[in-house]
Amino acid sequence: MVTDTYHHGNLRAALVAAAAELVSDAGVEGVTMRSLSRAAGVSRAAPYRHFADKRELLAAVAEAGFLDLDRRLSEVEGRGAAGAVEGGEGRAVLADLMRAYVGFALDRPGHYRLMFSPDIVRPPRSVSLQESASRAFERSLEAIRAAQETQELRSGDAAALASIMWSAVHGLAVLLLDGQVRVTSDGSGGHALLAGDETDEAQNVESFIELTIEIVLDGLSSAASEARRS
Amino acid sequence: MVTDTYHHGNLRAALVAAAAELVSDAGVEGVTMRSLSRAAGVSRAAPYRHFADKRELLAAVAEAGFLDLDRRLSEVEGRGAAGAVEGGEGRAVLADLMRAYVGFALDRPGHYRLMFSPDIVRPPRSVSLQESASRAFERSLEAIRAAQETQELRSGDAAALASIMWSAVHGLAVLLLDGQVRVTSDGSGGHALLAGDETDEAQNVESFIELTIEIVLDGLSSAASEARRS
DNA sequence: ACCTGAACACCGTTCAAGT
DNA sequence: ACCTGAACACCGTTCAAGT
Numbered sequence: 001m002v003t004d005t006y007h008h009g010n011l012r013a014a015l016v017a018a019a020a021e022l023v024s025d026a027g028v029e030g031v032t033m034r035s036l037s038r039a040a041g042v043s044r045a046a047p048y049r050h051f052a053d054k055r056e057l058l059a060a061v062a063e064a065g066f067l068d069l070d071r072r073l074s075e076v077e078g079r080g081a082a083g084a085v086e087g088g089e090g091r092a093v094l095a096d097l098m099r100a101y102v103g104f105a106l107d108r109p110g111h112y113r114l115m116f117s118p119d120i121v122r123p124p125r126s127v128s129l130q131e132s133a134s135r136a137f138e139r140s141l142e143a144i145r146a147a148q149e150t151q152e153l154r155s156g157d158a159a160a161l162a163s164i165m166w167s168a169v170h171g172l173a174v175l176l177l178d179g180q181v182r183v184t185s186d187g188s189g190g191h192a193l194l195a196g197d198e199t200d201e202a203q204n205v206e207s208f209i210e211l212t213i214e215i216v217l218d219g220l221s222s223a224a225s226e227a228r229r230s
Numbered sequence: 231m232v233t234d235t236y237h238h239g240n241l242r243a244a245l246v247a248a249a250a251e252l253v254s255d256a257g258v259e260g261v262t263m264r265s266l267s268r269a270a271g272v273s274r275a276a277p278y279r280h281f282a283d284k285r286e287l288l289a290a291v292a293e294a295g296f297l298d299l300d301r302r303l304s305e306v307e308g309r310g311a312a313g314a315v316e317g318g319e320g321r322a323v324l325a326d327l328m329r330a331y332v333g334f335a336l337d338r339p340g341h342y343r344l345m346f347s348p349d350i351v352r353p354p355r356s357v358s359l360q361e362s363a364s365r366a367f368e369r370s371l372e373a374i375r376a377a378q379e380t381q382e383l384r385s386g387d388a389a390a391l392a393s394i395m396w397s398a399v400h401g402l403a404v405l406l407l408d409g410q411v412r413v414t415s416d417g418s419g420g421h422a423l424l425a426g427d428e429t430d431e432a433q434n435v436e437s438f439i440e441l442t443i444e445i446v447l448d449g450l451s452s453a454a455s456e457a458r459r460s
Numbered sequence: 461a462c463c464t465g466a467a468c469a470c471c472g473t474t475c476a477a478g479t
Numbered sequence: 480a481c482c483t484g485a486a487c488a489c490c491g492t493t494c495a496a497g498t
Contacts, residue, residue: 011463033490034490043463044465045463045464116408118408121410122408123409160438160441164445167401167405168398168401168402169401171396171398171400171402174401174404175393175400178348208393211386211390211394215391215394215449216398218449219448222448263472264472272482273482273483274473275482275483275485276481278472279481279482283473284472
């Protein structure tokens with residue numbers, strides 16, 4: 001039973017919800033303004049009372065995605081906060097953040113791709129999209145700083161380290177999502193980037209993620225050239 | 231002076247060339263079958279004698295991109311090979327490979343994005359696309375193995391390490407390309423992933439890349455849990 | 461204020477028909 | 480074999496007009 005009119009004033013919300021569902025089910029390319037109008041029981045022109053164009057509507061969906069990601073990351077932080085103060089937990093918190101991050105990407109591939117789709121995310125971005133994305137980033141930044149204070153990470157520009165951590169796990173996420181990294185069953189190994197067709201891996205994905213997290217943390221904690229002054 | 235007929239038999243090559251130029255100039259979304267036909271001086275239907283669909287044509291452009299990437303990586307390997315045998319050069323070769331990789335992405339953003347665009351690269355892929363992509367990957371695999379033999383990298387599944395290295399630098403590349411990581415001038419630092427609008431960074435990009443490379447190599451070389459058996 | 465109907469300028473793709 | 484003309488089934492977006 002479809003409500004046959006949206007004069008009640010929340011066409012905007014209904015469109016975003018319909019778009020989010022389409023993004024989940026069929027990916028960004030499955031979203032058309034016409035199908036959204038149809039789903040909302042409204043004319044093709046109606047959405048343009050609420051969004052300047054398709055890009056703006058998709059940006060709203062991406063923003064909801066960033067809020068969801070931020071929520072997941074905040075749960076991790078809440079969990080780890082008590083231990084972190086005592087020291088020695090900084091690495092564990094960062095590992096949990098990375099797990100949560102990749103987990104989000106694998107759980108919501110359509111949203112994740114949209115959130116990092118150049119057409120949507122490339123400047124100019126709306127301030128609200130901007131802010132929701134930055135908020136998620138700030139969490140890793142704070143976790144990085146905390147781990148630096150307990151000597152668990154190398155010193156240096158925390159924002160740089162956070163960017164590097166995020167870009168590493170972003171690379172992992174998109175390659176996993178696109179099936180461009182295959183994980184075989186011969187031990188802990190990732191295998192043959194861009195290799196053969198469908199196989200049944202899936203459980204080894206997790207151990208591959210764990211190895212990546214370990215290596216990223218090791219890199220971020222190595223003394224290296226940054227430690228010359230200590 | 232446009233040649234007004236392509237009966238001479240290489241419409242296929244002309245279409246791929248025109249598409250590659252459009253990809254460079256305007257990105258993948260700038261490519262339309264109709265504009266390609268127009269550029270080649272041929273009817274809209276003609277391309278379909280040579281390609282099943284648009285995806286297949288773009289895959290040919292992506293394949294050329296992988297060949298170019300592979301060429302760049304092979305130049306690095308040729309340069310480092312002599313020293314690598316003597317040991318101690320393995321890390322330097324890997325660093326050069328990563329530099330060349332990111333350099334390619336920044337030089338040819340349109341091609342790079344196309345090469346990792348899910349619609350093109352997601353299975354089923356043509357065997358030739360498959361092979362050209364794998365070839366580029368094999369290079370890092372061999373370099374990883376060489377560095378393991380000289381004790382410059384941790385032991386363990388070389389393919390996994392190669393995948394992790396590639397995914398880290400892939401993440402760096404796409405975030406740089408999309409302007410989602412900003413680099414400010416306060417030292418060596420990357421800054422504020424997904425932060426503000428246009429600034430004039432550009433020179434600091436290089437030092438940010440260098441820091442990433444250093445951290446990735448440190449992570450790949452740390453003894454960690456993998457070294458329990460040594 | 462919010463929505464509709466109808467149009468405009470695009471797409472990718474197909475298919476009979478031409479040479 | 481290779482290409483054309485014309486059509487089909489889509490798009491995003493606009494704009495006068497309705498309520």
